[in-house]
Amino acid sequence: MNVERLKRSDVNLLLDLIPEGWEGVLPIIHWYTCVSFCHPFKIVKKQKIVGVGVAVLHQDTAWLSHIMVHPLYRKRGVGAAITQYLIDFVCEKGIKSIYLIATEMGAPVYSKLGFEVETEYCVFKGEKIKLEETLSDKIIPYRSEYKEQILLMDRLTSGEGRSAYFDEHLEQAQIFIKDEVIEGFYMPTLGDGLIIATKPLAGKELMKLRLATKDFFIFPQDNTIAAELMSEYNFKEMYKVKRMFLGERIKWNPEYLYNRVGGNIG
16 A cells, blocks of 8 residues: 555545545545645555545644545555554654544544544534524624734634634634623634634624524533533534544643534644
């Protein structure tokens, strides 16, 4: 088996690798091939792509994402091989903290490679609601003068420098502001719709805004405020996924995360 860089022309050849529940992933894989901080690779055997995986590099951390193996090659070491290749690639860049989100199928593979469980993300599903006319007047559209506050809040929450993800999504953001201080923000076009808030009221109001268009939420089990709101709106916890790390554990604040970006950066 050979490991090679995944090219844009390879993306449409990956249909057979996509696991159940990952439908619609190809545009994301294509995007990985277009940006400088994402590094997608493929495992090729007999001129056929049998596995893929991506390393997403931030300032001082990295995420491994979209590790997929062809059904005929599962449980044959391909998943471990592509993951180890990504680990080695990241370590060569001098990055000491590596993270990923593990499905039930992938978690045992990652554990054998040294990853440890840090926490779990809860996946809730329910019914969308009609947008309330009484939505908080503290929620306003994004303005450029608040960019630095948003980036600082994300750094405080995630513990990572991931601002490269934000630029094309800021204009669509909604912010919860009190006395000219941002207490939370919602980026509907960034992944699953990132919601971060340092104050419970801000988090809950931004979640209500998202409830008008989405029927699911994914956030760390550490955020009990978000879980309480899910109960209020009769959302049910469907399952959990593991957030795992290898190397140095970063300091972050999971209780501020009210909806994640996605499995590729938490």
